Amino acid sequence: MVVLLPGLASLLLAANAAAMPRGLNHGQSAKRGVRAPAHRYIPSNNHVSRDTGAVFHIWNGGGWILPVLIGGQQVFLNIDTGSSDLWTASTLMPTDQQSTVTRGSVYNPTNSSTSQEVEGYTFGLAYVDGSGASGPVYRDTVNIGGAIIPDFPLGVCDDLKYGPGSDGTRDTAGPVGLGFGEMNSIRPNPQCTFMECLEPYVPEPIFGTAFKLNNTGFINFGYSDSEAYSGSITEVPAANTSSGNEGQWMSLGVRFGSGGDVFDAEPLDMDFDTGTASLSVSSDIAAAYWALVEGADDSDGYWQYPCGTELPDLDFLFSDVTSGPTTVTIPGQNLKNGDATSGMCSTWMNVVDGRGNAGVPFYITKYIIWNQAKPSMSFADQVN
Structure with a gap:
Protein backbone atom coordinates (compact mmCIF):
# COMPACT_ATOMS: atom_id res chain seq x y z
CA MET A 1 0.00 0.00 0.00
CA VAL A 2 1.36 3.40 -0.96
CA VAL A 3 0.42 7.04 -0.92
CA LEU A 4 1.63 9.81 -3.19
CA LEU A 5 4.14 12.20 -1.74
CA PRO A 6 2.15 15.39 -0.93
CA GLY A 7 4.49 17.71 -2.81
CA LEU A 8 4.11 15.69 -5.99
CA ALA A 9 0.37 15.16 -5.68
CA SER A 10 -0.17 18.90 -6.03
CA LEU A 11 1.28 18.72 -9.57
CA LEU A 12 -1.49 16.46 -10.88
CA LEU A 13 -3.06 17.74 -14.10
CA ALA A 14 -6.25 16.54 -15.73
CA ALA A 15 -4.69 15.80 -19.11
CA ASN A 16 -4.00 12.19 -20.06
CA ALA A 17 -2.17 12.81 -23.32
CA ALA A 18 1.01 11.16 -22.06
CA ALA A 19 -0.72 8.12 -20.58
CA MET A 20 0.36 5.66 -23.27
CA PRO A 21 4.02 5.08 -24.14
CA ARG A 22 5.32 5.65 -27.62
CA GLY A 23 5.03 2.64 -29.86
CA LEU A 24 1.70 1.37 -28.46
CA ASN A 25 -1.25 1.30 -30.81
CA HIS A 26 -4.43 -0.68 -30.91
CA GLY A 27 -3.74 -1.83 -34.45
CA GLN A 28 -0.97 -4.11 -33.23
CA SER A 29 -1.44 -7.42 -35.06
CA ALA A 30 0.79 -9.87 -33.21
CA LYS A 31 -1.00 -10.33 -29.89
CA ARG A 32 -0.12 -13.26 -27.69
CA GLY A 33 -0.30 -14.24 -24.08
CA VAL A 34 2.84 -14.88 -22.09
CA ARG A 35 3.31 -17.48 -19.38
CA ALA A 36 6.22 -17.22 -16.99
CA PRO A 37 7.12 -20.36 -15.00
CA ALA A 38 7.94 -19.72 -11.37
CA HIS A 39 10.72 -20.91 -9.11
CA ARG A 40 11.03 -20.43 -5.39
CA TYR A 41 14.78 -20.04 -5.81
CA ILE A 42 16.50 -19.00 -9.02
CA PRO A 43 19.84 -20.56 -10.01
CA SER A 44 22.51 -17.93 -10.61
CA ASN A 45 22.65 -18.80 -14.31
CA ASN A 46 18.90 -18.45 -14.89
CA HIS A 47 18.24 -15.51 -17.28
CA VAL A 48 14.95 -14.14 -18.48
CA SER A 49 14.41 -14.73 -22.20
CA ARG A 50 11.56 -13.93 -24.52
CA ASP A 51 9.83 -17.20 -23.70
CA THR A 52 10.63 -17.83 -20.05
CA GLY A 53 10.58 -15.94 -16.80
CA ALA A 54 10.64 -16.69 -13.10
CA VAL A 55 8.60 -15.76 -10.08
CA PHE A 56 9.52 -16.95 -6.62
CA HIS A 57 8.49 -16.37 -3.05
CA ILE A 58 10.58 -14.81 -0.27
CA TRP A 59 9.29 -15.20 3.25
CA ASN A 60 11.16 -12.25 4.73
CA GLY A 61 9.72 -9.93 2.07
CA GLY A 62 6.25 -11.38 2.37
CA GLY A 63 5.62 -11.65 -1.35
CA TRP A 64 6.87 -12.79 -4.73
CA ILE A 65 9.78 -11.45 -6.72
CA LEU A 66 10.98 -11.94 -10.26
CA PRO A 67 13.84 -10.93 -12.53
CA VAL A 68 12.93 -8.15 -14.95
CA LEU A 69 14.93 -6.90 -17.90
CA ILE A 70 15.00 -3.11 -18.21
CA GLY A 71 16.97 -1.99 -21.23
CA GLY A 72 18.57 -5.45 -21.24
CA GLN A 73 19.71 -5.16 -17.60
CA GLN A 74 18.36 -7.65 -15.08
CA VAL A 75 16.96 -6.34 -11.81
CA PHE A 76 14.80 -8.12 -9.24
CA LEU A 77 11.37 -6.58 -8.57
CA ASN A 78 8.48 -7.67 -6.37
CA ILE A 79 4.98 -8.27 -7.75
CA ASP A 80 2.67 -5.79 -6.04
CA THR A 81 -1.03 -5.63 -6.87
CA GLY A 82 -1.37 -3.02 -4.11
CA SER A 83 0.54 -0.29 -5.99
CA SER A 84 0.66 1.05 -9.54
CA ASP A 85 4.26 2.04 -10.29
CA LEU A 86 7.12 0.09 -11.79
CA TRP A 87 10.17 1.76 -10.31
CA THR A 88 13.70 0.60 -9.74
CA ALA A 89 16.71 1.49 -7.64
CA SER A 90 19.42 2.91 -9.87
CA THR A 91 22.93 4.26 -10.21
CA LEU A 92 21.39 7.73 -9.84
CA MET A 93 21.18 7.01 -6.10
CA PRO A 94 24.14 7.75 -3.81
CA THR A 95 26.55 4.81 -3.58
CA ASP A 96 25.62 4.06 0.03
CA GLN A 97 21.95 3.73 -0.99
CA GLN A 98 22.80 1.45 -3.92
CA SER A 99 24.57 -0.95 -1.59
CA THR A 100 21.39 -1.44 0.48
CA VAL A 101 19.81 -3.45 -2.38
CA THR A 102 20.88 -6.96 -1.42
CA ARG A 103 19.63 -8.99 -4.40
CA GLY A 104 21.01 -8.49 -7.89
CA SER A 105 22.00 -5.16 -9.42
CA VAL A 106 20.47 -1.72 -9.75
CA TYR A 107 19.47 -0.17 -13.07
CA ASN A 108 21.98 2.04 -14.88
CA PRO A 109 20.14 4.16 -17.48
CA THR A 110 23.38 5.28 -19.11
CA ASN A 111 24.18 1.65 -19.97
CA SER A 112 20.94 1.18 -21.91
CA SER A 113 20.81 2.10 -25.60
CA THR A 114 17.00 2.33 -25.40
CA SER A 115 16.62 4.56 -22.32
CA GLN A 116 15.48 8.16 -22.53
CA GLU A 117 14.70 10.53 -19.68
CA VAL A 118 11.25 12.12 -19.84
CA GLU A 119 12.00 15.77 -19.20
CA GLY A 120 9.88 17.44 -16.52
CA TYR A 121 8.44 14.16 -15.18
CA THR A 122 9.07 12.68 -11.73
CA PHE A 123 7.69 9.95 -9.51
CA GLY A 124 7.41 9.86 -5.73
CA LEU A 125 5.96 7.32 -3.31
CA ALA A 126 5.69 7.07 0.46
CA TYR A 127 4.89 3.63 1.88
CA VAL A 128 2.90 2.96 5.05
CA ASP A 129 6.00 1.62 6.83
CA GLY A 130 7.70 5.02 6.48
CA SER A 131 9.90 4.10 3.52
CA GLY A 132 9.79 5.91 0.20
CA ALA A 133 11.31 6.39 -3.22
CA SER A 134 11.48 9.27 -5.68
CA GLY A 135 13.32 10.36 -8.80
CA PRO A 136 13.06 11.11 -12.51
CA VAL A 137 11.06 9.17 -15.10
CA TYR A 138 12.66 7.31 -18.00
CA ARG A 139 11.30 5.35 -20.93
CA ASP A 140 12.93 2.04 -21.68
CA THR A 141 12.14 -1.47 -22.91
CA VAL A 142 10.79 -3.65 -20.10
CA ASN A 143 10.67 -7.44 -20.45
CA ILE A 144 8.95 -9.60 -17.83
CA GLY A 145 9.23 -13.23 -18.83
CA GLY A 146 8.62 -12.42 -22.49
CA ALA A 147 5.95 -9.77 -21.91
CA ILE A 148 7.77 -6.91 -23.62
CA ILE A 149 6.85 -3.22 -23.69
CA PRO A 150 9.01 -0.74 -25.61
CA ASP A 151 9.28 2.83 -24.28
CA PHE A 152 7.67 1.94 -20.96
CA PRO A 153 7.46 4.88 -18.50
CA LEU A 154 9.17 3.84 -15.26
CA GLY A 155 10.38 5.54 -12.13
CA VAL A 156 14.17 5.61 -11.75
CA CYS A 157 14.98 6.13 -8.09
CA ASP A 158 17.59 8.69 -7.11
CA ASP A 159 16.57 8.86 -3.44
CA LEU A 160 15.62 5.76 -1.44
CA LYS A 161 14.31 6.02 2.14
CA TYR A 162 13.73 3.39 4.80
CA GLY A 163 11.14 3.41 7.57
CA PRO A 164 12.04 3.53 11.27
CA GLY A 165 11.43 -0.21 11.76
CA SER A 166 13.53 -1.28 8.78
CA ASP A 167 17.01 -2.82 8.86
CA GLY A 168 17.96 -0.45 6.04
CA THR A 169 18.12 -3.02 3.23
CA ARG A 170 15.89 -4.20 0.38
CA ASP A 171 15.53 -7.68 -1.16
CA THR A 172 14.54 -6.13 -4.46
CA ALA A 173 15.32 -3.04 -6.53
CA GLY A 174 11.65 -2.04 -6.54
CA PRO A 175 8.11 -3.18 -7.40
CA VAL A 176 6.10 -4.10 -10.47
CA GLY A 177 2.88 -2.30 -9.53
CA LEU A 178 -0.13 -4.16 -10.93
CA GLY A 179 -2.86 -2.04 -9.37
CA PHE A 180 -4.90 0.41 -11.43
CA GLY A 181 -3.53 3.54 -13.07
CA GLU A 182 -5.41 5.88 -10.73
CA MET A 183 -2.67 5.22 -8.17
CA ASN A 184 0.26 5.79 -10.50
CA SER A 185 2.55 8.42 -8.95
CA ILE A 186 4.23 9.80 -12.08
CA ARG A 187 3.66 13.54 -12.47
CA PRO A 188 2.61 15.88 -13.97
CA ASN A 189 0.50 13.18 -15.72
CA PRO A 190 0.01 9.65 -14.32
CA GLN A 191 1.16 6.91 -16.70
CA CYS A 192 -0.17 3.46 -17.53
CA THR A 193 0.84 0.56 -15.31
CA PHE A 194 2.78 -2.39 -16.74
CA MET A 195 -0.41 -4.37 -17.42
CA GLU A 196 -2.24 -1.35 -18.84
CA CYS A 197 0.66 -0.59 -21.19
CA LEU A 198 0.78 -4.28 -22.19
CA GLU A 199 -2.88 -4.48 -23.21
CA PRO A 200 -2.33 -3.66 -26.92
CA TYR A 201 0.07 -6.59 -27.20
CA VAL A 202 -2.00 -9.39 -25.65
CA PRO A 203 -5.36 -11.05 -26.39
CA GLU A 204 -7.10 -10.02 -23.14
CA PRO A 205 -6.50 -7.26 -20.55
CA ILE A 206 -5.88 -9.80 -17.79
CA PHE A 207 -3.10 -11.51 -15.91
CA GLY A 208 -3.25 -14.77 -14.01
CA THR A 209 -1.34 -15.81 -10.90
CA ALA A 210 -0.70 -19.24 -9.42
CA PHE A 211 1.63 -18.30 -6.59
CA LYS A 212 3.19 -21.29 -4.86
CA LEU A 213 5.96 -22.02 -2.40
CA ASN A 214 7.78 -24.46 -4.69
CA ASN A 215 9.09 -24.36 -8.25
CA THR A 216 5.84 -24.98 -10.15
CA GLY A 217 3.98 -21.68 -9.93
CA PHE A 218 3.70 -18.93 -12.53
CA ILE A 219 2.28 -15.60 -13.57
CA ASN A 220 0.84 -15.21 -17.07
CA PHE A 221 -0.05 -12.08 -18.98
CA GLY A 222 -2.89 -11.70 -21.47
CA TYR A 223 -4.86 -14.90 -20.95
CA SER A 224 -6.29 -17.25 -18.32
CA ASP A 225 -4.93 -20.78 -18.11
CA SER A 226 -7.75 -23.32 -17.85
Whole structure:
Protein backbone atom coordinates (compact mmCIF):
# COMPACT_ATOMS: atom_id res chain seq x y z
CA MET A 1 0.00 0.00 0.00
CA VAL A 2 1.36 3.40 -0.96
CA VAL A 3 0.42 7.04 -0.92
CA LEU A 4 1.63 9.81 -3.19
CA LEU A 5 4.14 12.20 -1.74
CA PRO A 6 2.15 15.39 -0.93
CA GLY A 7 4.49 17.71 -2.81
CA LEU A 8 4.11 15.69 -5.99
CA ALA A 9 0.37 15.16 -5.68
CA SER A 10 -0.17 18.90 -6.03
CA LEU A 11 1.28 18.72 -9.57
CA LEU A 12 -1.49 16.46 -10.88
CA LEU A 13 -3.06 17.74 -14.10
CA ALA A 14 -6.25 16.54 -15.73
CA ALA A 15 -4.69 15.80 -19.11
CA ASN A 16 -4.00 12.19 -20.06
CA ALA A 17 -2.17 12.81 -23.32
CA ALA A 18 1.01 11.16 -22.06
CA ALA A 19 -0.72 8.12 -20.58
CA MET A 20 0.36 5.66 -23.27
CA PRO A 21 4.02 5.08 -24.14
CA ARG A 22 5.32 5.65 -27.62
CA GLY A 23 5.03 2.64 -29.86
CA LEU A 24 1.70 1.37 -28.46
CA ASN A 25 -1.25 1.30 -30.81
CA HIS A 26 -4.43 -0.68 -30.91
CA GLY A 27 -3.74 -1.83 -34.45
CA GLN A 28 -0.97 -4.11 -33.23
CA SER A 29 -1.44 -7.42 -35.06
CA ALA A 30 0.79 -9.87 -33.21
CA LYS A 31 -1.00 -10.33 -29.89
CA ARG A 32 -0.12 -13.26 -27.69
CA GLY A 33 -0.30 -14.24 -24.08
CA VAL A 34 2.84 -14.88 -22.09
CA ARG A 35 3.31 -17.48 -19.38
CA ALA A 36 6.22 -17.22 -16.99
CA PRO A 37 7.12 -20.36 -15.00
CA ALA A 38 7.94 -19.72 -11.37
CA HIS A 39 10.72 -20.91 -9.11
CA ARG A 40 11.03 -20.43 -5.39
CA TYR A 41 14.78 -20.04 -5.81
CA ILE A 42 16.50 -19.00 -9.02
CA PRO A 43 19.84 -20.56 -10.01
CA SER A 44 22.51 -17.93 -10.61
CA ASN A 45 22.65 -18.80 -14.31
CA ASN A 46 18.90 -18.45 -14.89
CA HIS A 47 18.24 -15.51 -17.28
CA VAL A 48 14.95 -14.14 -18.48
CA SER A 49 14.41 -14.73 -22.20
CA ARG A 50 11.56 -13.93 -24.52
CA ASP A 51 9.83 -17.20 -23.70
CA THR A 52 10.63 -17.83 -20.05
CA GLY A 53 10.58 -15.94 -16.80
CA ALA A 54 10.64 -16.69 -13.10
CA VAL A 55 8.60 -15.76 -10.08
CA PHE A 56 9.52 -16.95 -6.62
CA HIS A 57 8.49 -16.37 -3.05
CA ILE A 58 10.58 -14.81 -0.27
CA TRP A 59 9.29 -15.20 3.25
CA ASN A 60 11.16 -12.25 4.73
CA GLY A 61 9.72 -9.93 2.07
CA GLY A 62 6.25 -11.38 2.37
CA GLY A 63 5.62 -11.65 -1.35
CA TRP A 64 6.87 -12.79 -4.73
CA ILE A 65 9.78 -11.45 -6.72
CA LEU A 66 10.98 -11.94 -10.26
CA PRO A 67 13.84 -10.93 -12.53
CA VAL A 68 12.93 -8.15 -14.95
CA LEU A 69 14.93 -6.90 -17.90
CA ILE A 70 15.00 -3.11 -18.21
CA GLY A 71 16.97 -1.99 -21.23
CA GLY A 72 18.57 -5.45 -21.24
CA GLN A 73 19.71 -5.16 -17.60
CA GLN A 74 18.36 -7.65 -15.08
CA VAL A 75 16.96 -6.34 -11.81
CA PHE A 76 14.80 -8.12 -9.24
CA LEU A 77 11.37 -6.58 -8.57
CA ASN A 78 8.48 -7.67 -6.37
CA ILE A 79 4.98 -8.27 -7.75
CA ASP A 80 2.67 -5.79 -6.04
CA THR A 81 -1.03 -5.63 -6.87
CA GLY A 82 -1.37 -3.02 -4.11
CA SER A 83 0.54 -0.29 -5.99
CA SER A 84 0.66 1.05 -9.54
CA ASP A 85 4.26 2.04 -10.29
CA LEU A 86 7.12 0.09 -11.79
CA TRP A 87 10.17 1.76 -10.31
CA THR A 88 13.70 0.60 -9.74
CA ALA A 89 16.71 1.49 -7.64
CA SER A 90 19.42 2.91 -9.87
CA THR A 91 22.93 4.26 -10.21
CA LEU A 92 21.39 7.73 -9.84
CA MET A 93 21.18 7.01 -6.10
CA PRO A 94 24.14 7.75 -3.81
CA THR A 95 26.55 4.81 -3.58
CA ASP A 96 25.62 4.06 0.03
CA GLN A 97 21.95 3.73 -0.99
CA GLN A 98 22.80 1.45 -3.92
CA SER A 99 24.57 -0.95 -1.59
CA THR A 100 21.39 -1.44 0.48
CA VAL A 101 19.81 -3.45 -2.38
CA THR A 102 20.88 -6.96 -1.42
CA ARG A 103 19.63 -8.99 -4.40
CA GLY A 104 21.01 -8.49 -7.89
CA SER A 105 22.00 -5.16 -9.42
CA VAL A 106 20.47 -1.72 -9.75
CA TYR A 107 19.47 -0.17 -13.07
CA ASN A 108 21.98 2.04 -14.88
CA PRO A 109 20.14 4.16 -17.48
CA THR A 110 23.38 5.28 -19.11
CA ASN A 111 24.18 1.65 -19.97
CA SER A 112 20.94 1.18 -21.91
CA SER A 113 20.81 2.10 -25.60
CA THR A 114 17.00 2.33 -25.40
CA SER A 115 16.62 4.56 -22.32
CA GLN A 116 15.48 8.16 -22.53
CA GLU A 117 14.70 10.53 -19.68
CA VAL A 118 11.25 12.12 -19.84
CA GLU A 119 12.00 15.77 -19.20
CA GLY A 120 9.88 17.44 -16.52
CA TYR A 121 8.44 14.16 -15.18
CA THR A 122 9.07 12.68 -11.73
CA PHE A 123 7.69 9.95 -9.51
CA GLY A 124 7.41 9.86 -5.73
CA LEU A 125 5.96 7.32 -3.31
CA ALA A 126 5.69 7.07 0.46
CA TYR A 127 4.89 3.63 1.88
CA VAL A 128 2.90 2.96 5.05
CA ASP A 129 6.00 1.62 6.83
CA GLY A 130 7.70 5.02 6.48
CA SER A 131 9.90 4.10 3.52
CA GLY A 132 9.79 5.91 0.20
CA ALA A 133 11.31 6.39 -3.22
CA SER A 134 11.48 9.27 -5.68
CA GLY A 135 13.32 10.36 -8.80
CA PRO A 136 13.06 11.11 -12.51
CA VAL A 137 11.06 9.17 -15.10
CA TYR A 138 12.66 7.31 -18.00
CA ARG A 139 11.30 5.35 -20.93
CA ASP A 140 12.93 2.04 -21.68
CA THR A 141 12.14 -1.47 -22.91
CA VAL A 142 10.79 -3.65 -20.10
CA ASN A 143 10.67 -7.44 -20.45
CA ILE A 144 8.95 -9.60 -17.83
CA GLY A 145 9.23 -13.23 -18.83
CA GLY A 146 8.62 -12.42 -22.49
CA ALA A 147 5.95 -9.77 -21.91
CA ILE A 148 7.77 -6.91 -23.62
CA ILE A 149 6.85 -3.22 -23.69
CA PRO A 150 9.01 -0.74 -25.61
CA ASP A 151 9.28 2.83 -24.28
CA PHE A 152 7.67 1.94 -20.96
CA PRO A 153 7.46 4.88 -18.50
CA LEU A 154 9.17 3.84 -15.26
CA GLY A 155 10.38 5.54 -12.13
CA VAL A 156 14.17 5.61 -11.75
CA CYS A 157 14.98 6.13 -8.09
CA ASP A 158 17.59 8.69 -7.11
CA ASP A 159 16.57 8.86 -3.44
CA LEU A 160 15.62 5.76 -1.44
CA LYS A 161 14.31 6.02 2.14
CA TYR A 162 13.73 3.39 4.80
CA GLY A 163 11.14 3.41 7.57
CA PRO A 164 12.04 3.53 11.27
CA GLY A 165 11.43 -0.21 11.76
CA SER A 166 13.53 -1.28 8.78
CA ASP A 167 17.01 -2.82 8.86
CA GLY A 168 17.96 -0.45 6.04
CA THR A 169 18.12 -3.02 3.23
CA ARG A 170 15.89 -4.20 0.38
CA ASP A 171 15.53 -7.68 -1.16
CA THR A 172 14.54 -6.13 -4.46
CA ALA A 173 15.32 -3.04 -6.53
CA GLY A 174 11.65 -2.04 -6.54
CA PRO A 175 8.11 -3.18 -7.40
CA VAL A 176 6.10 -4.10 -10.47
CA GLY A 177 2.88 -2.30 -9.53
CA LEU A 178 -0.13 -4.16 -10.93
CA GLY A 179 -2.86 -2.04 -9.37
CA PHE A 180 -4.90 0.41 -11.43
CA GLY A 181 -3.53 3.54 -13.07
CA GLU A 182 -5.41 5.88 -10.73
CA MET A 183 -2.67 5.22 -8.17
CA ASN A 184 0.26 5.79 -10.50
CA SER A 185 2.55 8.42 -8.95
CA ILE A 186 4.23 9.80 -12.08
CA ARG A 187 3.66 13.54 -12.47
CA PRO A 188 2.61 15.88 -13.97
CA ASN A 189 0.50 13.18 -15.72
CA PRO A 190 0.01 9.65 -14.32
CA GLN A 191 1.16 6.91 -16.70
CA CYS A 192 -0.17 3.46 -17.53
CA THR A 193 0.84 0.56 -15.31
CA PHE A 194 2.78 -2.39 -16.74
CA MET A 195 -0.41 -4.37 -17.42
CA GLU A 196 -2.24 -1.35 -18.84
CA CYS A 197 0.66 -0.59 -21.19
CA LEU A 198 0.78 -4.28 -22.19
CA GLU A 199 -2.88 -4.48 -23.21
CA PRO A 200 -2.33 -3.66 -26.92
CA TYR A 201 0.07 -6.59 -27.20
CA VAL A 202 -2.00 -9.39 -25.65
CA PRO A 203 -5.36 -11.05 -26.39
CA GLU A 204 -7.10 -10.02 -23.14
CA PRO A 205 -6.50 -7.26 -20.55
CA ILE A 206 -5.88 -9.80 -17.79
CA PHE A 207 -3.10 -11.51 -15.91
CA GLY A 208 -3.25 -14.77 -14.01
CA THR A 209 -1.34 -15.81 -10.90
CA ALA A 210 -0.70 -19.24 -9.42
CA PHE A 211 1.63 -18.30 -6.59
CA LYS A 212 3.19 -21.29 -4.86
CA LEU A 213 5.96 -22.02 -2.40
CA ASN A 214 7.78 -24.46 -4.69
CA ASN A 215 9.09 -24.36 -8.25
CA THR A 216 5.84 -24.98 -10.15
CA GLY A 217 3.98 -21.68 -9.93
CA PHE A 218 3.70 -18.93 -12.53
CA ILE A 219 2.28 -15.60 -13.57
CA ASN A 220 0.84 -15.21 -17.07
CA PHE A 221 -0.05 -12.08 -18.98
CA GLY A 222 -2.89 -11.70 -21.47
CA TYR A 223 -4.86 -14.90 -20.95
CA SER A 224 -6.29 -17.25 -18.32
CA ASP A 225 -4.93 -20.78 -18.11
CA SER A 226 -7.75 -23.32 -17.85
CA GLU A 227 -5.22 -26.05 -17.02
CA ALA A 228 -4.02 -24.14 -13.96
CA TYR A 229 -7.17 -24.58 -11.89
CA SER A 230 -9.86 -27.12 -11.14
CA GLY A 231 -13.42 -27.06 -9.90
CA SER A 232 -15.72 -24.06 -9.80
CA ILE A 233 -14.50 -20.51 -10.29
CA THR A 234 -15.89 -17.49 -8.43
CA GLU A 235 -15.82 -14.05 -10.05
CA VAL A 236 -16.26 -10.94 -7.91
CA PRO A 237 -16.24 -7.26 -8.94
CA ALA A 238 -13.14 -5.27 -8.01
CA ALA A 239 -14.23 -2.17 -6.09
CA ASN A 240 -11.48 0.01 -7.56
CA THR A 241 -13.66 3.11 -8.02
CA SER A 242 -15.48 3.25 -4.69
CA SER A 243 -14.62 6.15 -2.39
CA GLY A 244 -11.30 5.60 -0.64
CA ASN A 245 -10.54 2.48 -2.66
CA GLU A 246 -9.58 4.07 -5.98
CA GLY A 247 -7.07 1.97 -7.87
CA GLN A 248 -7.23 -1.02 -5.50
CA TRP A 249 -8.05 -4.66 -6.11
CA MET A 250 -10.70 -4.89 -3.40
CA SER A 251 -13.88 -6.77 -2.56
CA LEU A 252 -16.40 -5.08 -0.27
CA GLY A 253 -18.39 -6.63 2.57
CA VAL A 254 -16.66 -10.03 2.85
CA ARG A 255 -17.91 -12.27 5.65
CA PHE A 256 -16.01 -15.21 7.13
CA GLY A 257 -16.84 -18.62 8.50
CA SER A 258 -15.67 -22.22 8.78
CA GLY A 259 -17.20 -25.58 7.93
CA GLY A 260 -20.35 -23.99 6.53
CA ASP A 261 -21.00 -21.85 9.61
CA VAL A 262 -20.80 -18.04 9.32
CA PHE A 263 -19.00 -16.10 12.06
CA ASP A 264 -21.00 -13.56 14.05
CA ALA A 265 -18.77 -10.67 13.00
CA GLU A 266 -19.16 -7.55 10.88
CA PRO A 267 -18.34 -7.89 7.16
CA LEU A 268 -14.90 -6.63 6.14
CA ASP A 269 -13.65 -4.84 3.02
CA MET A 270 -10.72 -6.90 1.75
CA ASP A 271 -7.68 -5.81 -0.26
CA PHE A 272 -6.05 -8.34 -2.58
CA ASP A 273 -2.55 -6.95 -2.26
CA THR A 274 0.23 -9.39 -3.16
CA GLY A 275 2.77 -7.10 -1.52
CA THR A 276 1.43 -7.94 1.94
CA ALA A 277 2.17 -11.26 3.64
CA SER A 278 -0.39 -11.86 6.37
CA LEU A 279 -4.08 -12.57 6.09
CA SER A 280 -5.37 -9.46 7.87
CA VAL A 281 -8.83 -9.51 9.49
CA SER A 282 -10.71 -7.75 12.27
CA SER A 283 -10.31 -8.79 15.90
CA ASP A 284 -13.88 -10.21 15.92
CA ILE A 285 -13.23 -12.41 12.90
CA ALA A 286 -9.92 -13.63 14.34
CA ALA A 287 -11.53 -14.37 17.72
CA ALA A 288 -14.35 -16.33 16.07
CA TYR A 289 -11.88 -18.43 14.07
CA TRP A 290 -9.47 -19.17 16.92
CA ALA A 291 -12.37 -20.09 19.20
CA LEU A 292 -12.52 -23.23 17.05
CA VAL A 293 -8.96 -24.20 18.02
CA GLU A 294 -8.47 -25.65 21.49
CA GLY A 295 -5.62 -23.93 23.34
CA ALA A 296 -5.37 -20.93 20.97
CA ASP A 297 -4.38 -17.79 22.83
CA ASP A 298 -3.90 -14.07 22.17
CA SER A 299 -2.67 -12.96 25.60
CA ASP A 300 0.62 -11.75 24.06
CA GLY A 301 -1.23 -9.46 21.69
CA TYR A 302 -1.31 -11.85 18.74
CA TRP A 303 -2.85 -15.25 18.15
CA GLN A 304 -0.89 -18.44 18.80
CA TYR A 305 -2.00 -22.05 18.80
CA PRO A 306 -0.56 -25.37 20.04
CA CYS A 307 1.91 -26.56 17.41
CA GLY A 308 0.85 -29.76 15.66
CA THR A 309 -2.85 -28.84 15.81
CA GLU A 310 -4.87 -29.41 12.65
CA LEU A 311 -6.37 -26.00 11.93
CA PRO A 312 -9.91 -25.71 10.53
CA ASP A 313 -10.50 -24.40 7.02
CA LEU A 314 -11.46 -20.75 6.58
CA ASP A 315 -14.36 -19.63 4.38
CA PHE A 316 -14.49 -16.29 2.56
CA LEU A 317 -18.15 -15.41 1.86
CA PHE A 318 -18.38 -12.76 -0.86
CA SER A 319 -21.39 -10.44 -0.77
CA ASP A 320 -21.19 -9.45 -4.44
CA VAL A 321 -20.56 -12.29 -6.90
CA THR A 322 -20.74 -12.00 -10.69
CA SER A 323 -20.68 -15.77 -11.20
CA GLY A 324 -19.89 -18.96 -9.34
CA PRO A 325 -20.21 -19.92 -5.66
CA THR A 326 -20.33 -17.14 -3.06
CA THR A 327 -18.00 -19.08 -0.73
CA VAL A 328 -14.28 -19.57 -1.38
CA THR A 329 -12.43 -21.79 1.10
CA ILE A 330 -8.73 -21.94 2.00
CA PRO A 331 -7.17 -24.83 3.94
CA GLY A 332 -6.44 -24.18 7.61
CA GLN A 333 -2.87 -25.37 7.10
CA ASN A 334 -2.23 -22.21 5.05
CA LEU A 335 -2.41 -20.21 8.28
CA LYS A 336 0.44 -22.13 9.89
CA ASN A 337 3.68 -20.20 10.25
CA GLY A 338 6.34 -22.89 10.44
CA ASP A 339 6.18 -26.66 10.95
CA ALA A 340 7.05 -27.13 14.63
CA THR A 341 5.25 -29.95 16.44
CA SER A 342 5.55 -28.79 20.05
CA GLY A 343 5.05 -25.57 21.98
CA MET A 344 3.00 -22.60 20.77
CA CYS A 345 3.14 -21.51 17.11
CA SER A 346 2.40 -18.17 15.48
CA THR A 347 0.19 -17.83 12.41
CA TRP A 348 -0.19 -15.95 9.13
CA MET A 349 -3.38 -14.32 10.43
CA ASN A 350 -2.96 -10.72 11.56
CA VAL A 351 -5.48 -8.48 13.36
CA VAL A 352 -6.03 -5.00 11.90
CA ASP A 353 -8.40 -2.06 12.20
CA GLY A 354 -10.07 -0.99 8.96
CA ARG A 355 -9.58 -2.87 5.71
CA GLY A 356 -8.30 -6.42 5.63
CA ASN A 357 -5.98 -8.17 3.20
CA ALA A 358 -6.15 -11.67 1.70
CA GLY A 359 -2.40 -12.27 2.08
CA VAL A 360 -0.19 -15.28 1.43
CA PRO A 361 -2.63 -17.83 2.97
CA PHE A 362 -5.18 -17.04 0.26
CA TYR A 363 -2.84 -16.76 -2.72
CA ILE A 364 -0.86 -19.98 -2.36
CA THR A 365 -3.75 -22.32 -3.18
CA LYS A 366 -5.82 -20.16 -5.55
CA TYR A 367 -5.45 -19.44 -9.22
CA ILE A 368 -6.50 -15.81 -9.63
CA ILE A 369 -7.55 -14.06 -12.83
CA TRP A 370 -7.14 -10.30 -12.50
CA ASN A 371 -9.32 -8.62 -15.14
CA GLN A 372 -8.60 -4.91 -15.56
CA ALA A 373 -11.35 -4.27 -18.10
CA LYS A 374 -14.41 -5.26 -16.05
CA PRO A 375 -12.71 -4.97 -13.47
CA SER A 376 -12.99 -8.23 -11.54
CA MET A 377 -11.11 -11.00 -9.77
CA SER A 378 -11.80 -14.69 -10.28
CA PHE A 379 -10.73 -17.39 -7.83
CA ALA A 380 -10.41 -21.15 -8.28
CA ASP A 381 -8.36 -23.93 -6.69
CA GLN A 382 -4.89 -24.32 -8.15
CA VAL A 383 -3.99 -27.60 -9.81
CA ASN A 384 -1.29 -29.38 -7.78
